[in-house]
Amino acid sequence: MKTLLLTVAALLVARQAGADPLRLRADAFASAQSPVGLLILQAEDSQRDWLDAEALVWTGVTELDDSGTGDALVVTLRARDPKGRGEARVGRFLVASGAIMPRHIDGVSARGRLSSGSELEVFGGLPVVPRFGVDAYSWLLGMRISHRLSEGAAAGLSFVHERERGFIADEEVGFDVALAPSKWLDIAARAALDLVDDPGISEARVSAAARKQAWRFEAFGTRRSPSRLLPATSLFSALGDVPSDEIGVGARWRAAPRLDLWSSVAYRRVEELATSMMDAGIAGVNGYELRLRSALRLDDKGKGVVAFEINRQGLDAYSSWTGLRTTTRLPVTTRLLLASEFELVVPDHSHGRGAVWPWGLVALQWQASSEWEAAAAVEGRASPESTSAVSALLRVARRWGAP
Amino acid sequence: MVRRVLLLVCGGLALAACAHILGFRASAPQPFAHRAHLLQGVSCMKCHRGIERAGDDSSLHLPGTTDCVGCHVKPHDTRECTSCHGLPLTIEGAVQAKEYLRFSHASHAPKVKGNCVRCHPEVAHDGRMLRPTMASCFGCHAHEDQFRVRDCQGCHVDLPAEMTPPQSHLVHDGDFLSEHGVRAAAASDLCATCHSQRFCAGCHGKSVAVLPETLLFDQVTRAGVHRAGFRSRHAEEARAQAGLCTTCHNQSSCQSCHDAKGIAATVDSSRSPHPPGWLGAPGQSNEHGRAAWRNPAECASCHGGAGEMLCVQCHREGAVGGSPHPPGWTSRRSKVELPCLLCHGGAQ
Numbered sequence: 001m002k003t004l005l006l007t008v009a010a011l012l013v014a015r016q017a018g019a020d021p022l023r024l025r026a027d028a029f030a031s032a033q034s035p036v037g038l039l040i041l042q043a044e045d046s047q048r049d050w051l052d053a054e055a056l057v058w059t060g061v062t063e064l065d066d067s068g069t070g071d072a073l074v075v076t077l078r079a080r081d082p083k084g085r086g087e088a089r090v091g092r093f094l095v096a097s098g099a100i101m102p103r104h105i106d107g108v109s110a111r112g113r114l115s116s117g118s119e120l121e122v123f124g125g126l127p128v129v130p131r132f133g134v135d136a137y138s139w140l141l142g143m144r145i146s147h148r149l150s151e152g153a154a155a156g157l158s159f160v161h162e163r164e165r166g167f168i169a170d171e172e173v174g175f176d177v178a179l180a181p182s183k184w185l186d187i188a189a190r191a192a193l194d195l196v197d198d199p200g201i202s203e204a205r206v207s208a209a210a211r212k213q214a215w216r217f218e219a220f221g222t223r224r225s226p227s228r229l230l231p232a233t234s235l236f237s238a239l240g241d242v243p244s245d246e247i248g249v250g251a252r253w254r255a256a257p258r259l260d261l262w263s264s265v266a267y268r269r270v271e272e273l274a275t276s277m278m279d280a281g282i283a284g285v286n287g288y289e290l291r292l293r294s295a296l297r298l299d300d301k302g303k304g305v306v307a308f309e310i311n312r313q314g315l316d317a318y319s320s321w322t323g324l325r326t327t328t329r330l331p332v333t334t335r336l337l338l339a340s341e342f343e344l345v346v347p348d349h350s351h352g353r354g355a356v357w358p359w360g361l362v363a364l365q366w367q368a369s370s371e372w373e374a375a376a377a378v379e380g381r382a383s384p385e386s387t388s389a390v391s392a393l394l395r396v397a398r399r400w401g402a403p
Numbered sequence: 404m405v406r407r408v409l410l411l412v413c414g415g416l417a418l419a420a421c422a423h424i425l426g427f428r429a430s431a432p433q434p435f436a437h438r439a440h441l442l443q444g445v446s447c448m449k450c451h452r453g454i455e456r457a458g459d460d461s462s463l464h465l466p467g468t469t470d471c472v473g474c475h476v477k478p479h480d481t482r483e484c485t486s487c488h489g490l491p492l493t494i495e496g497a498v499q500a501k502e503y504l505r506f507s508h509a510s511h512a513p514k515v516k517g518n519c520v521r522c523h524p525e526v527a528h529d530g531r532m533l534r535p536t537m538a539s540c541f542g543c544h545a546h547e548d549q550f551r552v553r554d555c556q557g558c559h560v561d562l563p564a565e566m567t568p569p570q571s572h573l574v575h576d577g578d579f580l581s582e583h584g585v586r587a588a589a590a591s592d593l594c595a596t597c598h599s600q601r602f603c604a605g606c607h608g609k610s611v612a613v614l615p616e617t618l619l620f621d622q623v624t625r626a627g628v629h630r631a632g633f634r635s636r637h638a639e640e641a642r643a644q645a646g647l648c649t650t651c652h653n654q655s656s657c658q659s660c661h662d663a664k665g666i667a668a669t670v671d672s673s674r675s676p677h678p679p680g681w682l683g684a685p686g687q688s689n690e691h692g693r694a695a696w697r698n699p700a701e702c703a704s705c706h707g708g709a710g711e712m713l714c715v716q717c718h719r720e721g722a723v724g725g726s727p728h729p730p731g732w733t734s735r736r737s738k739v740e741l742p743c744l745l746c747h748g749g750a751q
Binding site: 027029036038040042049054056058059060070071073074076082083084085093094096097098099101102104111113117127128129130131146148151154155156164165167168174176177178180183186188189190195196197198203205206207209211216218220224225226227229230232233234235236237238239240241242244246250251252255256257258259262264268270271272285287289295296297298300301305307313315316318319320321323325327328329337339340341343345347351357358359361363364365375377379381383384385393395 | 424425426427490491492495538547549551552553554556571572573574576577578581582584585586587588589590591592599600601603604605607608609610611612613617618619620621622623624630631632634635636638639640642643644645646647649650678693695696697698699700701702703706707711714715727728729732733734735736740741742743745746
């Protein structure tokens with residue numbers, strides 16, 4: 001019922017949306033299994049440019065039981081100081097602050113900036129329960145304080161405390177840093193520490209990217225502790241710290257004016273118990289991932305593209321596969337576009353789920369005007385789930401106001 | 404001999420075709436020869452007539468054939484000069500800048516004393532994109548303060564609609580999809596100057612109706628985690644990168660789908676996803692323990708919530724399964740809190 005009311009309210013607002021500065025986009029997406037409607041509303045007040053609103057509401061039929069459902073993903077009102085000293089947001093929105101994991105909340109957030117280069121952000125509210133559900137005594141509070149160390153360097157410290165039905169679900173402290181020591185080099189790192197069980201890293205990532213003319217290089221490293229990423233109220237969070245690590249390098253080379261080549265290789269190590277839970281020993285499984293990709297633009301603007309990709313993932317009998325993928329995008333006319341995507345995945349061990357998993361899609365996109373757009377596709381696949389399946393996809397979009 | 408010549412001709416043709424496809428084309432439109440004109444001492448204003456008086460809402464002042472023939476009195480071609488001299492891409496960049504930037508040449512020309520190269524240094528190298536970078540603007544203007552507080556509207560009319568990828572900060576190049584998390588950690592407010600809430604919530608929201616790569620199925624070159632036949636290989640991907648799925652998905656994401664399709668041990672079905680030897684008495688083959696340690700999030704995706712009682716049956720205090728805690732396990736939680744009370748509080 002709430003979904004229906006929200007949808008009707010959004011549609012009523014849409015009737016006004018032709019007038020600047022309101023913007024509305026409505027998408028109707030239909031697949032053979034599950035039709036979905038999306039309404040996106042963005043509103044700005046030209047007289048009061050310090051105030052704006054945004055909403056994304058969807059409604060549809062679930063693939064699983066054909067029942068009607070829907071939700072509001074974003075309903076938010078934002079006010080900001082015209083001089084940029086701060087801003088506040090209220091409603092349903094996503095908080096992504098520093099090193100702690102993004103959180104979807106019904107609540108408020110506020111950010112204040114000092115001329116010294118320091119910033120303080122605080123947020124709090126109720127964690128979103130899908131489909132307008134309610135969890136009594138579930139709430140979270142968090143903050144991030146950051147400081148600009150120089151023109152190209154900033155560091156921040158964040159904290160979040162979350163309760164689920166009154167019980168502690170998460171408590172994390174995070175650290176993030178971003179450095180741009182020169183025009184061609186960017187370095188960023190973040191780490192989040194779980195404070196509930198055996199304080200330790202729940203997730204950390206470091207990335208350094210350098211670019212020079214036709215080349216770009218990246219080196220990265222990640223550590224994740226799956227049990228610490230789960231809410232502390234989950235029984236599986238009591239299994240302790242068994243981290244998964246990844247380090248790798250990647251490069252992009254503009255080999256010709258219209259040809260880009262990418263490659264990346266990563267080494268992975270997944271910790272696991274040696275024999276049984278009674279043993280203290282922890283062993284690891286070593287693996288790798290290799291990706292090679294090329295993209296050839298068929299015109300200077302890149303409207304037409306042919307791309308080819310090879311993926312190889314090796315770890316153990318349950319997670320090793322090789323994949324080939326090709327994509328094409330061809331403008332037929334200025335308003336009509338033909339696109340296709342094909343993938344062939346060969347698992348090292350099929351375990352009775354089929355030796356090859358092909359997947360393919362052919363789509364047509366028609367830009368009828370600056371306001372109307374339509375796309376249709378046929379998708380086919382053979383997967384571990386079914387030996388063959390074909391779906392039809394359709395999307396119609398209408399925009400009001402600016403694009 | 405004839406065969407060799409034929410091979411040579413074919414090879415040459417193939418090479419030429421490849422070069423053409425790759426963008427190496429002598430006959431294709433070239434960037435306008437600004438440098439040659441500069442070296443000849445031609446003033447910018449001679450071709451871009453009136454640009455020095457152009458305000459924010461005036462025209463682009465791009466030169467046409469009539470401007471060229473003032474000097475080049477005998478054109479070598481009857482077509483419009485701009486059809487070969489100058490790139491459509493460069494002109495489109497200028498058109499986009501006109502539409503989305505608040506800028507007045509009239510107020511800038513006197514300050515640089517007619518030296519356009521000061522802001523447009525790329526003309527000295529016959530560059531493809533002549534729009535000044537933000538760093539060029541910052542060279543004179545003290546916009547650093549506005550940049551710090553993300554007050555972009557002084558120059559940018561509408562950044563989300565402009566969709567110009569940043570060139571000098573947070574460059575969206577390479578595999579930016581996997582990088583974006585660590586890059587955004589220290590600059591989420593900078594990301595928000597272009598990307599609205601719905602952009603982030605489209606993937607990270609709790610109840611995403613349809614993933615962006617599924618909704619925009621016709622944008623096949625768009626980067627995405629779940630592209631193409633991801634559904635077929637999702638189990639392999641999840642196992643190889645333990646914990647990755649949990650950074651976006653909540654623990655019950657998988658359960659509804661697996662339950663409905665009967666691919667779960669929690670339903671009365673022969674299509675359990677678990678291999679033989681998964682569950683056994685102590686001392687026997689017992690793979691589930693290793694798997695749970697390796698990626699507890701994978702177990703929680705189906706056995707979370709009420710499904711946890713399946714584990715509690717064997718692993719509760721004093722039961723046959725033994726303690727699932729690792730050696731030296733400590734926690735600040737009380738045994739009457741969830742989930743401790745499930746095994747330690749006699750709640751089973």
